Amino acid sequence: MEDLKAPASNSYRxxxxxxxKDLEDAGDYIGVMxxxxxxxxxxxxxxxxxxxxVEARKQLGDYSLLAQQHHKKLDKILAQTGGEEILTLIEFLDALGYRIAIVAKH
Incomplete structure (x- = not known):
């Protein structure tokens, strides 16, 4: 049996x-989260x-100033409130039998 090594966490990242970098994969990833x-x-x-x-979009050179501003604002809100508003929306929709889906704009 060959000695197999687990991939380094850096290679996974x-x-x-x-x-x-694929819009649909990124949308699915956010949706799962x-x-x-x-x-x-x-x-x-x-x-x-x-x-x-964001890191993927930066590597693509597709990260606008507007997106940067919105991300900064959202990150600050999530850090301060723990995302309570998002949680409440998700729980409400779940109770109604819905879930949020993130879909790429093409």
């Missing part, structure tokens, strides 16, 4: 960032996911 699970909603996971998507 690079692979993830590479996949997030918004879904409720047994532990509920975690704003830190969402913040981390958004950072990765």
């Amino acid at each position: 690079e692979s993830l960032i590479y996949s997030l 918004l879904e409720l699970d047994e532990d509920g909603y975690n704003p830190n996971i969402l913040r981390s996911a958004l950072e990765k998507v």
Whole structure:
């Protein structure tokens, strides 16, 4: 049996960032981070996911000043409130039988 080594976390991150350069993959990734699970909603996971998507967009050279301003504002809100507004919306929609979907604009 060959000795197999687990991929370095850096290569996983690079692979993830590479996949997030695709608008639809990035949308799916953000959508998964918004879904409720047994532990509920975690704003830190969402913040981390958004950072990765931003990094991918920067690498593409497709990160506008407007997007930068909105990200900065959203990140500040998530840091201050823990995303309580987002959580409330997600829980309300879940109770109604809906979920949020992130769809790329083409």
